[in-house]
Amino acid sequence: MPHIQGQNRHSEVQFPPTLDEYIDAENPVRFLDAFVDQLDLAALGFERATAAVEGRPGYHPGDLLKLYLYGYLNRIRSSRGLERETHRNVELMWLLKQLRPDHKTIADFRKVHSDALRGVCREFTKLCKELELFGGELVAIDGSKFVAVNSRDRNFGMAKLQAILKGVDEEIERYLKDLEQQDAEMAAVQPEKTERLHHKLERLRKRKATHEAIQAEMIAQGETQISLTDSDSRYMVGGTGTVVGYNVQTVVDAKHKLIVAHEVTNDVTDQLWLAAMALQAQEAMEVEEIEAVADRGYYDAQNVKQCVDAGMTPYVAKPPTSKNGPLGRFTKEAFTYHAQADEYECPAGERLTFRYESVEKGRLKRHYKRSASVCRACELREHCTANPAGRKISRWIDEHLLEEMRERLKANPQIMRQRREMSEHPFGTLKRGMNQGYFLCRGLTKVRGEMSLSILSYNLKRVFNILGVEAMLAGLARKKNGK
Structure with a gap:
């Protein structure tokens, strides 16, 4: 039996009469086209949104934005790769009306429009909110290291x-x-x-x-x-080793694992980003109360207080930082605080009373201790302290917030497993599924714009799978008509 045969290359082919007939109703490019067309590009900060009266005509920023959104959705990020696709890709021929910008024009557009690209990402987040795709009850905050253009x-x-x-x-x-x-x-x-x-x-x-x-x-x-190559990048420890790159922060909503807020930083740790990211999510979803869960890398007393003051309920596990634990001695958690008496009770049943206050790293702390003679005579001394002056305990003035958070975690231990499922899924999709675990631009400002394209493309993929293109177009039409 012969193999399946192709057509003769020299035979005449009758193509459909219009390019539009190649693009079906559920093709994502139809939404990209409608989404960009309804944006106020001038208000977002795109240059040449209004054509100049004199001079050589330039490309409309909407067309170049459509090109980048299509490229990031389809694992094509380089300017030369995008240029090649405009010559051979039927979907791009439809989307750009057969425009073929050169690679330098394409590359320069991404370099100079960092803030505008971040604005486009926020506009899609607003659309997701109007389509009721956010639960607005629980979010997971996490960071991941992305490779910079610097060896x-x-x-x-x-x-x-x-x-x-x-x-x-x-x-x-x-x-x-x-x-x-x-x-x-x-x-x-x-x-x-x-x-x-x-x-x-x-x-x-x-x-x-x-x-x-x-x-x-x-x-x-x-x-x-x-x-030396990218002066803003830093050497930092990632999940699979060390990289020279940036620390990307995301906030993921529990309902559909959509990213509601993100930020790019060159801080090598996540510790100071809990409150900042939680507040961004709260603003993006326009909610007053929200639960925010993060891993122990975000444990910071001041950040926890900021979250509580803003009406949020934080869940962050405390890392094992005590020097006593590895030495087999009692940690602070072994001591019970009695709020009414303002005293600590040690494992031996003795009371540590208040002695003085101090300010450490901007935090007011109260210090408690028992007399040295009582500690020296204690049978549990070798399991407690080696200090000749006896065991001392310090307490932050708002430490009850940390104690309440610890009790919440004990009562709801599965929330940390839920955090992992929520926050690691988007990073895995971005880095592996979409091959966007590294940057092409240099400098923190440009990298932030590039990351916004990646986050937007991730959210677009999610919503395409959840609603479909036609439902998204209908939602876009309702938004445009103010309904």
Whole structure:
């Protein structure tokens, strides 16, 4: 039996009479086209939203925005890749009305419109709210490291620089000894070897001068590390190892795992971002009360207080930071606080009373202790403290907020598992499913605009699967008509 045969390449083909007939009703490009067309691009900050009276005509920013949204949805992010697709992709021919911008025009559009792209992402978040796609009851906050356009070899910390300079000095010393020996013994016999040693010494001295200049710049800027290709990127620990990149923060709503807020930072840890991200989510969904869950990397007393003051209920597990735990001694949790008496009760039943107050890292703390003589005579002393003055306990003035949060977590332990399912799903989709775990732009400002395109493309994919294109178009029409 013969194989399935194709058509003759030279035979005439009768195509449909219009390009529109190639695009069915559920094709995502129909929504992209309608969504961008209803945006106020000038108000969002896009240049050339209104054509200039004089000069060479430019591309409408709406067309270039449609091109990028299509590209990020379909794993095509480079400007050259997008340029190629405009020549051969039927969906893009329909979406751009057969426009074919060159790769430099495409690349420049993304570079100069960082804030505007963030605004487009917020506009789609507003649409999702109007379509009632947010639950507005529980959100998960998490961070993940995305790779920057900066190799590890072009990132330097103080310890790395000192090790490099030490190694260079040792090499220079070795070559100087070789030269000294060469001059004394056989310079006249092997002059070419002496010349090679001088060349190597010159290269080493230039290398030393380069790294000393980097070290001086780092000290002058007051930084602990410096990156040469993307100066805003930082060396940080990610989930699968270390990367030179950025720390991307997201807030995911529990109802459909949609990202309601995001931010890009070069902070190497998540600790100071709990309240900022929770407040962004609260504003985006326009809710007064919300539950926010995050992993222990976000544990920070001041951030927890900010969340509670804003009407939110935070869930963050406390990391094991006590030095006593690994030594087999009682941690602070083994002591019971009696609020009415303002005292702590130790495991031996003794009371630690208030002694004085202090301010540490901007927080007012109260300090409690028992007399040294009582502690020295205690049978549990070796399990409690090695301090000759006895065991001391400090208490933040608002520590009851942390204690209440700890009790909530004990009563609802499954919420941490739910957090993992909510927050890690979007990052996995972005990095693996959509191949967007690395940036193409350089600099924090440009990277933030690029990340907005990634977040928007993720949310678009989710909503396409949840509602379908026709339902989204209907919702867009209702929004446009103010219904």
